[in-house]
Amino acid sequence: MPVDTSKRGRDVSSAVETSRPTAPPAMVTEPVSASRRALLVGGLVAAGGAAVAASRAQSQATPDPMAGHAMPGGAVDPYSAHDSGMAHGNMTMVGQVDHARNGFDPTAMLTDWEIGRTEVLPDGRTLRTFEVDAIDVEIEIAPGVFFPAWTFNGRVPGPALRAKEGERLRIVFRNLGSHPHSMHFHGIHSARMDGVQGAGLIDPGEEFVYEFDAKPFGCHLYHCHALPLKRHMHKGMYGLFVVDPDPARHPEFAAVAASRVLGSPENAEWQELAMVMNGFDTNFDGENEVYAVNTVGQAYMNAPIRIDKSRPVRIYLMNATEFDPINSFHLHGNFFDYYDTGTQLTPTLRTVDVIMQCQAQRGILEFSFADHEDGLYMFHAHQAEFTELGWMGFFDVREAGA
Amino acid sequence: MTDQTQHSRPPKTRLLLVLAPLAAMLGAFVWIASLDPLRGFNNGAPPVEALTVERTILDGSGISLRVRAGGSEAMVVAQVAVDDAYWTFTQEPAGPIARGEAVWLRIPYPWVLGEAHHVNLLTNTGATFGHEIGVAVSTPSPTWGQLRLQAVIGAIVGLLPVALGLMFYPAMKGVGRRGMNFLLALTVGLLAFLLIDTISEALELSAEAAAIFQGSAMVWLSALASFLLLMAIGRWRGNPEGIALAFYIALGIGLHNFGEGLAIGGAFAAGSAGLGTFLVLGFALHNVTEGIGIAAPMLRARPNLWTFAALTLLAGGPAILGMWAGSLAYAPQWSALALAVGAGAILQVMVEVSAYLVRQNADRQAALMSPVVLVGFLGGIAFMYATAALIKI
Numbered sequence: 013m014p015v016d017t018s019k020r021g022r023d024v025s026s027a028v029e030t031s032r033p034t035a036p037p038a039m040v041t042e043p044v045s046a047s048r049r050a051l052l053v054g055g056l057v058a059a060g061g062a063a064v065a066a067s068r069a070q071s072q073a074t075p076d077p078m079a080g081h082a083m084p085g086g087a088v089d090p091y092s093a094h095d096s097g098m099a100h101g102n103m104t105m106v107g108q109v110d111h112a113r114n115g116f117d118p119t120a121m122l123t124d125w126e127i128g129r130t131e132v133l134p135d136g137r138t139l140r141t142f143e144v145d146a147i148d149v150e151i152e153i154a155p156g157v158f159f160p161a162w163t164f165n166g167r168v169p170g171p172a173l174r175a176k177e178g179e180r181l182r183i184v185f186r187n188l189g190s191h192p193h194s195m196h197f198h199g200i201h202s203a204r205m206d207g208v209q210g211a212g213l214i215d216p217g218e219e220f221v222y223e224f225d226a227k228p229f230g231c232h233l234y235h236c237h238a239l240p241l242k243r244h245m246h247k248g249m250y251g252l253f254v255v256d257p258d259p260a261r262h263p264e265f266a267a268v269a270a271s272r273v274l275g276s277p278e279n280a281e282w283q284e285l286a287m288v289m290n291g292f293d294t295n296f297d298g299e300n301e302v303y304a305v306n307t308v309g310q311a312y313m314n315a316p317i318r319i320d321k322s323r324p325v326r327i328y329l330m331n332a333t334e335f336d337p338i339n340s341f342h343l344h345g346n347f348f349d350y351y352d353t354g355t356q357l358t359p360t361l362r363t364v365d366v367i368m369q370c371q372a373q374r375g376i377l378e379f380s381f382a383d384h385e386d387g388l389y390m391f392h393a394h395q396a397e398f399t400e401l402g403w404m405g406f407f408d409v410r411e412a413g414a
Numbered sequence: 415m416t417d418q419t420q421h422s423r424p425p426k427t428r429l430l431l432v433l434a435p436l437a438a439m440l441g442a443f444v445w446i447a448s449l450d451p452l453r454g455f456n457n458g459a460p461p462v463e464a465l466t467v468e469r470t471i472l473d474g475s476g477i478s479l480r481v482r483a484g485g486s487e488a489m490v491v492a493q494v495a496v497d498d499a500y501w502t503f504t505q506e507p508a509g510p511i512a513r514g515e516a517v518w519l520r521i522p523y524p525w526v527l528g529e530a531h532h533v534n535l536l537t538n539t540g541a542t543f544g545h546e547i548g549v550a551v552s553t554p555s556p557t558w559g560q561l562r563l564q565a566v567i568g569a570i571v572g573l574l575p576v577a578l579g580l581m582f583y584p585a586m587k588g589v590g591r592r593g594m595n596f597l598l599a600l601t602v603g604l605l606a607f608l609l610i611d612t613i614s615e616a617l618e619l620s621a622e623a624a625a626i627f628q629g630s631a632m633v634w635l636s637a638l639a640s641f642l643l644l645m646a647i648g649r650w651r652g653n654p655e656g657i658a659l660a661f662y663i664a665l666g667i668g669l670h671n672f673g674e675g676l677a678i679g680g681a682f683a684a685g686s687a688g689l690g691t692f693l694v695l696g697f698a699l700h701n702v703t704e705g706i707g708i709a710a711p712m713l714r715a716r717p718n719l720w721t722f723a724a725l726t727l728l729a730g731g732p733a734i735l736g737m738w739a740g741s742l743a744y745a746p747q748w749s750a751l752a753l754a755v756g757a758g759a760i761l762q763v764m765v766e767v768s769a770y771l772v773r774q775n776a777d778r779q780a781a782l783m784s785p786v787v788l789v790g791f792l793g794g795i796a797f798m799y800a801t802a803a804l805i806k807i
Contacts, residue, residue, distance in 0.1 A: 104500060106493060155492065155493065156492030157492045297542075301536055
């Protein structure tokens with residue numbers, strides 16, 4: 013178990029302060045309101061003369077407005093503000109999300125793979141059955157901020173479905189929500205099973221069974237394909253769909269493939285984490301107010317992800333962010349190999365520390381902290397805006413049991 | 415029912431007749447509140463939310479915002495983001511903000527001198543309320559040095575021009591009837607400009623205030639009330655003229671200058687601008703005519719020197735008070751109210767100066783439309799409009 017939930021709530025503010033990325037320039041979304049006070053535009057130079065008037069007024073128009081404003085506690089210098097408790101470590105949300113009320117915990121979600129139930133078909137193949145319900149739930153996405161979500165199985169992202177290459181999959185989908193929904197899988201399947209209109213898009217109260225083979229192997233996703241797509245996606249209807257490679261089919265990379273098969277002895281060496289980058293447009297204006305990985309903003313700041321430094325780490329990463337064309341992942345103090353879409357057993361990119369994913373793009377990250385000092389290693393989107401609106405976290409790297 | 419029958423009712427009966435509908439009203443309210451017959455209209459929509467930022471303070475501890483809630487239910491500010499970064503904050507007093515209630519949000523954000531910042535308030539329902547800080551400068555605090563400096567600016571903008579205008583009095587003293595008509599018409603003209611200017615500024619300010627203050631209605635009604643009240647007071651003992659009329663003009667102009675001081679002080683506090691010398695001189699020139707206007711109705715009287723001092727103080731002094739009020743306790747609804755009262759006062763003196771002008775002439779109505787009067791009136795407006803161009807940028 014790579015995750016130690018008892019670490020939740022530890023004070024990491026000092027670390028935040030030292031490793032905080034540079035703030036972006038102020039985003040001015042509205043024209044600067046000069047308002048009626050525009051009459052007082054500065055920069056007008058003294059016309060000379062008018063001795064008293066000029067010199068008095070000039071002292072208010074001086075380029076250093078702090079000069080005339082004695083502050084309690086001395087002059088104001090925002091750059092020295094760290095002394096007055098105004099540290100950049102204050103860049104955080106206030107309060108804690110009640111995960112119990114939400115019904116899902118971002119820390120538990122990292123390793124909570126949905127493997128369904130299996131049975132052997134007459135031809136010897138494995139039939140794997142998943143049950144997924146569409147449910148309307150109000151979830152707390154940032155401390156005190158509630159979002160009317162549409163979910164798969166009551167959680168956002170939906171259950172991380174995991175199967176093995178070549179298996180027959182059966183997904184029993186029930187729509188218990190208030191709108192038509194579907195499950196559209198990114199995989200290889202027939203048009204009848206595509207989850208679009210006329211192919212498994214069902215009304216509230218209805219049920220549909222999707223059936224196809226698990227292929228190709230890789231790190232995939234599913235999402236609701238009801239229209240309007242943007243609304244159905246950003247309301248929370250997406251999840252990981254991971255197909256593990258069958259080592260028997262890839263003899264040249266059998267060991268690599270075996271390490272990716274959930275439950276195998278080779279796989280047990282790895283610490284695998286399921287991460288879905290997402291965002292929430294809480295006021296429905298087409299821009300996200302909160303960004304996160306696994307829904308809850310800054311969840312892994314408050315509860316750093318426990319990493320046993322002696323074992324390698326593998327992240328199944330998917331971008332489900334709406335409205336912003338791309339999202340990214342940056343790891344501090346380390347580099348990783350990246351398998352785009354996870355459909356190959358050799359890395360697409362070797363030794364990188366930032367990768368970007370467009371909407372619905374996904375891939376596998378592999379790295380190790382074996383030779384590192386213990387400590388908190390940050391990871392976040394390298395769009396600083398996303399970072400500061402919630403998409404950042406920590407790996408708490410230590411020896412096992414330390 | 416005649417007055418006789420009403421008067422003949424015993425007091426107890428009359429009290430009962432008042433209490434009965436009051437009791438019925440109370441009962442109806444209790445019934446509606448307890449049975450909630452409007453429940454059927456509940457369509458699952460989230461509550462209406464409104465937040466108004468009334469005051470912004472930037473200092474060594476970061477950014478402080480005074481926000482007033484105007485939602486259909488108590489509101490909760492869940493998170494605060496500055497420049498698209500979630501930031502810690504404290505709320506005083508803490509807890510949900512009831513309708514009409516105002517709280518302080520203290521955000522320890524290292525703002526950057528001279529740059530713009532955008533504060534976004536995120537409520538528990540996910541609604542957002544943005545607040546723009548156009549130019550971040552340290553908010554003035556009420557120290558002696560600061561107050562003195564503002565008093566100097568107020569004096570230049572308010573006292574100095576009125577005093578200079580009044581100094582034309584000896585020169586004006588000798589004018590004949592036509593000259594007198596011209597000067598009075600000039601006074602009405604400049605007052606007309608001030609009236610429009612004051613009303614539009616009051617309306618603009620009131621639009622920034624929380625909806626609960628009903629800005630537009632507040633401005634028009636308080637202007638009307640102040641006009642009627644001042645008319646009644648002014649005509650308590652006959653038509654005001656001479657020195658008395660001069661004092662009414664000074665009062666109206668003083669209230670306008672209070673608003674002008676508020677504007678300068680408020681702009682200063684909001685950091686939306688520095689104050690250039692050129693601008694201050696523009697204000698002074700703009701306001702010189704005010705002194706001439708005050709002097710005009712006194713040409714037939716014999717005011718002493720103290721009268722001039724008092725008139726200067728009444729017309730120009732409020733600019734200093736406005737500077738202080740504007741920079742230290744700025745809230746759009748109160749500024750709008752002050753300006754609206756000023757507008758009523760200006761209208762009152764317009765009426766009285768016009769009446770005085772008419773009374774001065776034997777041919778009454780004809781004088782009002784004489785070329786001299788029209789030229790004076792339009793000249794007053796044109797001069798104010800032209801000098802206002804110096805200060806509106």
